Amino acid sequence: MAAGSFAKGRARSAHRIVFVTGKGGVGKSAVAAATALQLARAGQRVLLVELGSRSFYGPLLGMQIGAQAVPWRAGIGIARWDVESALREYIGHYLVFQAAADKILNNAVMKALVAAAPGLAELAILGKLTAPMRHAWYRRDVDAVVVDAYATGHFMALLRAPAGLSRTVATGALHKHTQTLAGLLADPAVCEYRLVTMAEEMPIAEACEMARAIRGETGIAPGLVCNRLLALPQRLPALASDHPGAAFVRQMARVARRQSAGLAALEALGDDRADGVIQLPFVATTDPIHLLESLADALTRGAGAGP
């Protein structure tokens, strides 16, 4: 579908969507929050969305995060969307008697539907994300929604849900929606993918696979972010084995080799990645705000700069 075909129906409150994903444990959520900071610094109004039944940002930032966006910084609100509520909203929209809907669509039924229907949960989330693009009356007054999305496998399931469901459900209103959603996910004017990794063997291998998978599914090459890099000097000395710093320097040399091999593998992705690889530093702090601000600084510097 051509990008322009959405322009006519695009409400004033349509926005861009930045999906942040990656292997579990690489710092995806931190990078998503830093992305929100980066965009807000550039003057955008941002909604940072986390998915799932538990909040990550709440305990991290000492806030109560719910379904309604809670203001965090100037220009940034944070919300947590859970699947059952999103599905209830989605189905409730089609039920004639809203009051009846709330009573019937209780948790047990929602849980059963979510559990049983392949892709329905994912569809509900995607539907909620893209509602301003599809309905002129749906308001979300932001310039960008940054999604702290699921890790690898689950994220690919999310991306593939519209196409998958479109095959299983060949008729009905849902079928039309799945096609619209698939189109939006593949529209670079609407969606951007940020794939986070670390310079270690398994995360790098998984990131390369995932970059190809994202591009294969959406036609959009993800931007690659390599996290937790140490800023090491170009050449490391070879210290005598009785030097107190010898073990440290040997380990730093191993890290340097691992880092350059990892970055080279990411660079070699070519068309399967967008632009250059953004290098994010290992930030030696236990203060979450310091961490997020440092990461946002590095994101703003962009690809081509060191960590």
Place this chain on the structure above:
Amino acid sequence: MRELIEAHRVIVCTGSGGVGKTTTSAALGIAAARTGKRVLVLTIDPARRLATTLGIGTGAEDVLVPGQDYPGTLWAGAIDPARIFADYIERHARTRAVADRLFANALYRQLSTTLSGSQEFTSLSRLLDAATGGAYDLVILDTPPTGHATDFLLAPQRLNAVFDSAIVSLFMGRTAGLGLASAAWKRSVKIVLGALTFLTGSAFVATFKDFFAAADAIAPDIRETNLLAHRLLLDPSTAFVLISSFDSAKIEEGRAFRDELLAAGYHLRKVVVNRAWPQWTPADAAQRAATGRALLESGHRALADLHDELSGYYMARRTLHTGFPDLVTIAEMDEPVLGLKALEGLAERLLRSG
């Protein structure tokens, strides 16, 4: 750690994704074999190299881990949800017709793997078989890498919810015998099914209902298995080990998980924090200072600064209060833990850690 291995028949390794659960499960298996046990390690979706190390191929049988030389014996098995679910249905379906009807359902393949709780269900089914089969002294279960450690425990409930007879009846349009105000439920059923039909078309709803009708026949068995598994998990001879890493988010999560486990009556015996600090970090402040000085003296200012920054950070993290009584911290290994030698090294650390 020896007491843990000695005193239990089942060890369940839980924790969120990316903390080294599968690796630690395998290392625990080696540790147990070292103490003379016949051990089975059940893993989910191991990395290719780890699978090779453990000797796990595409077969469904447990394999003897190659290259081992321990007082006991170490076996390994991979949990393949699709296959286990199919095996389960084969064994529990009353008739061939019931099994075939399920397998023939267009939604079956998708539902059996993506069905919320199916991965966990198949793990527990496999665990039950292994733990009650008598072939092993100890079974170690690696759990699926979900976002949150508690998902594993909640999964059977979710699966039960799907096969709950009331829910099944709702989707099949049956309301008799539910003991509820019939007219109101009938109306609700009509509306929900109507909405589903509008959304998905009548063909999909028919397939959906057919799945439930077919699954209905097997639902009691699923509930029974969940019940038996639940009892096994609650037994004092089943130890839960939480694997975590030393960052504030994981620590928070760990606390929440510990609370849930204790509230439900499970026995959380140990918390293993992986990659707590790098192996090169000196044990005390004096050594740290000496290293920094030595680097400065030999003219490596940048490295001295980096060393100070990093070791300061790891020292601070080591004192982060976690509130866990039985905490074991493991240093970051210099090389990735994938071959048997590296796993044996980790096993040694675990045994020494107490």
